[in-house]
Amino acid sequence: MSTASVPLPNWITYGLIPLLNLALAFLISGLVVWSIGENPFEALRLLVDGALGRGDAIGFTLFYTTSFIFTGLSVAVAFHAGLFNIGAEGQAYLGGLGAALVALALDHYVPWYVTMPFAIIGAALFGAAWAFIPAWLQASRGSHVVITTIMFNFIGAALMVYLLVNVLIVPGNMAPETRTFLEGGQLPKLDWLMALFGLKLGPAPFNVSFLIALVMAFLVWVLIWRTKLGYEMRTLGISPTAAVYAGIPYSRTVIIAMLISGGLAGMMALNPVMGSSARLQVEFVGGAGFVGIAVSLMGRSHPVGIVIAALLFGILYQGGADLSFEMPNITREMIVVIQGLVILFAGALEYMFRPAIVHLYLRLKRA
Amino acid sequence: MDYFDTLVSILGSTIRLSIPLLFTALAGLFSERAGVFDIGLEGKMLAAAFASACVAYLTGNPWLGLLGGIAISIVFSLVHGFAAITNRGNQIVSGVALNFVAAGLTLVLGQAWFSQGGRTPQLAGEARFQPITLPFADALREVPFLGPLYANVISGNNILTYLAFAAVPISWWVLFRTRFGLRLRAVGENPGAVDTAGISVTWLRYRAVIVAGFLCGFAGAYLAIAQSAAFIKDMSAGKGYIALAALIFAKWKPVPVMFACLLFGFLDAMANFMQGKSVPGIGEVPVQIFQALPYVLTCILLAGFIGIAHPPKAGGVPYTKER
Numbered sequence: 001m002s003t004a005s006v007p008l009p010n011w012i013t014y015g016l017i018p019l020l021n022l023a024l025a026f027l028i029s030g031l032v033v034w035s036i037g038e039n040p041f042e043a044l045r046l047l048v049d050g051a052l053g054r055g056d057a058i059g060f061t062l063f064y065t066t067s068f069i070f071t072g073l074s075v076a077v078a079f080h081a082g083l084f085n086i087g088a089e090g091q092a093y094l095g096g097l098g099a100a101l102v103a104l105a106l107d108h109y110v111p112w113y114v115t116m117p118f119a120i121i122g123a124a125l126f127g128a129a130w131a132f133i134p135a136w137l138q139a140s141r142g143s144h145v146v147i148t149t150i151m152f153n154f155i156g157a158a159l160m161v162y163l164l165v166n167v168l169i170v171p172g173n174m175a176p177e178t179r180t181f182l183e184g185g186q187l188p189k190l191d192w193l194m195a196l197f198g199l200k201l202g203p204a205p206f207n208v209s210f211l212i213a214l215v216m217a218f219l220v221w222v223l224i225w226r227t228k229l230g231y232e233m234r235t236l237g238i239s240p241t242a243a244v245y246a247g248i249p250y251s252r253t254v255i256i257a258m259l260i261s262g263g264l265a266g267m268m269a270l271n272p273v274m275g276s277s278a279r280l281q282v283e284f285v286g287g288a289g290f291v292g293i294a295v296s297l298m299g300r301s302h303p304v305g306i307v308i309a310a311l312l313f314g315i316l317y318q319g320g321a322d323l324s325f326e327m328p329n330i331t332r333e334m335i336v337v338i339q340g341l342v343i344l345f346a347g348a349l350e351y352m353f354r355p356a357i358v359h360l361y362l363r364l365k366r367a
Numbered sequence: 368m369d370y371f372d373t374l375v376s377i378l379g380s381t382i383r384l385s386i387p388l389l390f391t392a393l394a395g396l397f398s399e400r401a402g403v404f405d406i407g408l409e410g411k412m413l414a415a416a417f418a419s420a421c422v423a424y425l426t427g428n429p430w431l432g433l434l435g436g437i438a439i440s441i442v443f444s445l446v447h448g449f450a451a452i453t454n455r456g457n458q459i460v461s462g463v464a465l466n467f468v469a470a471g472l473t474l475v476l477g478q479a480w481f482s483q484g485g486r487t488p489q490l491a492g493e494a495r496f497q498p499i500t501l502p503f504a505d506a507l508r509e510v511p512f513l514g515p516l517y518a519n520v521i522s523g524n525n526i527l528t529y530l531a532f533a534a535v536p537i538s539w540w541v542l543f544r545t546r547f548g549l550r551l552r553a554v555g556e557n558p559g560a561v562d563t564a565g566i567s568v569t570w571l572r573y574r575a576v577i578v579a580g581f582l583c584g585f586a587g588a589y590l591a592i593a594q595s596a597a598f599i600k601d602m603s604a605g606k607g608y609i610a611l612a613a614l615i616f617a618k619w620k621p622v623p624v625m626f627a628c629l630l631f632g633f634l635d636a637m638a639n640f641m642q643g644k645s646v647p648g649i650g651e652v653p654v655q656i657f658q659a660l661p662y663v664l665t666c667i668l669l670a671g672f673i674g675i676a677h678p679p680k681a682g683g684v685p686y687t688k689e690r
Binding site for chain 2: 032036037084086133137141143144146147148150151152154155158159161162166290293297329330331333334335336337338339340341343344347348349350351352
């Protein structure tokens with residue numbers, strides 16, 4: 001008998017199976033740590049302490065979390081429409097250009113809260129624009145959006161390096177970056193929010209874009225589950241033929257979903273560019289676009305799950321950086337291994353345990 | 368004659384830069400023709416580069432290094448197969464995951480084993496694949512035009528280079544002239560028909576991904592123990608994706624794959640050559656144009672402006688046997 005058609009209660013599908021997959025990913029990561037001669041439990045303790053032990057550590061953790069919420073939402077929105085957007089990395093890179101142009105144009109004249117809405121729009125527009133051509137190619141030419149978004153990551157990286165080295169660079173400067181934004185082009189830190197919990201933020205760049213990310217998470221929830229467009233996207237994601245049969249316009253829905261996805265990825269740039277370094281730098285995205293894939297898969301493409309998963313990856317990134325100081329034998333790249341294993345087990349192998357669990361479940365139900 | 372020397376040197380580096388692309392694109396050809404998308408080419412190449420550098424360092428023998436690279440690359444292929452074929456998981460997600468695992472694990476293990484910031488120790492001469500001087504290369508060097516071409520472009524490469532070019536007709540023969548190849552292509556177009564004929568779709572696809580792993584092993588070994596003398600952090604540097612682009616650009620056919628890889632290798636060589644040089648009348652051409660051009664060309668192809676690329680019909684779709 002095939003086990004695929006046996007329905008399981010929600011707590012197994014959305015609770016137990018993801019947890020089992022995650023546990024397996026961490027078990028193997030622990031084995032890797034053990035195999036290079038370090039104690040995995042000690043490593044875990046150092047990691048958690050490095051991510052949550054002090055006020056500034058929490059600040060860094062939440063700073064990373066902010067970026068991952070944006071990119072996780074970006075991947076998830078496309079995923080609901082049945083599209084796999086690997087291009088969040090490039091879209092975020094271009095989003096940085098949008099945010100930086102707004103900041104450079106306005107920071108002399110207005111305070112940050114006037115710049116912010118324009119910067120959000122700028123970042124989203126540039127990110128969405130970078131998603132448009134892959135979306136159009138998918139919608140009208142049928143070329144796979146996975147392939148084209150990968151290509152656009154590389155094209156975007158080349159374009160941004162060109163712009164930073166040749167156009168946006170401060171004349172006479174060696175470093176390929178824009179000038180530092182004045183206060184009117186920076187997003188302020190959230191010291192007051194940390195102070196509410198009796199914590200000192202210190203040098204950590206935890207800033208207002210965290211709140212923007214939470215608002216976006218809520219808006220994505222509204223979009224996907226409370227609007228007609230969201231319904232159309234989900235229908236398309238589950239069955240394109242059924243969607244077309246029901247009169248849902250394929251091309252339009254694909255393009256809109258990708259534009260929203262690209263816009264969300266673009267907004268990620270607000271956090272590092274305007275919230276932390278106050279200038280546009282080469283490779284500021286630093287892989288956050290790819291982390292978004294892991295975050296979205298782990299959060300089952302639901303905004304609440306994504307915020308939790310983003311927090312977990314924030315802890316991993318900050319704690320992992322700290323851990324590599326404490327245990328020099330474990331390099332920072334251990335996080336990349338964990339990330340890959342999470343994507344593997346929570347994504348590609350998500351149904352590995354299902355047949356066994358179905359058998360167990362049926363046996364328990366009978367008993 | 369100056370221009371000619373430059374041309375010879377660009378062509379020589381074109382060959383050297385195309386080889387990893389060629390092995391990898393042929394790997395992707397086998398996998399994708401059997402209906403298994405493989406975004407993980409990049410990761411397999413990187414893992415193979417690391418493994419071959421480690422084994423070559425420990426044994427001092429490049430052939431054992433190559434075997435080590437192939438073995439690790441096949442292990443990655445089998446994990447991809449287990450996820451994509453046996454568990455019918457998302458093939459793209461699996462490939463992305465394996466790329467991360469390879470990118471991270473090579474550095475974590477490299478640092479833990481050798482403590483050189485993720486590098487492997489420098490290999491001595493005999494632990495690498497050495498350039499081979501073909502017969503009469505030195506004698507013919509003085510012949511105008513053909514002499515330098517023969518001596519510097521065709522001769523003087525290492526054995527893996529010649530194997531890469533040999534792999535092109537062999538791949539063509541396997542895919543288009545053997546029963547295995549016919550079935551492999553059929554399973555990428557219509558697995559149901561293959562199943563009806565009583566042939567195992569699963570086993571056939573597994574063999575395809577194993578061949579892909581085998582070829583990626585050569586690409587990785589070429590990077591680490593032929594072109595360089597050590598594994599360096601992230602040394603595949605997106606070549607797996609360029610190979611993927613070349614595969615699409617060549618419309619999933621072996622001989623065009625070779626030309627696409629040579630074209631993309633040529634663009635890479637031009638990017639290196641043009642750095643800081645100015646073209647009369649145009650001025651300095653930004654190197655980023657050459658870096659982006661392979662991807663731009665592939666996207667233009669995908670948009671349908673240079674013929675139409677038809678991917679294998681069942682590509683990316685896991686096969687479910689009906690019951």
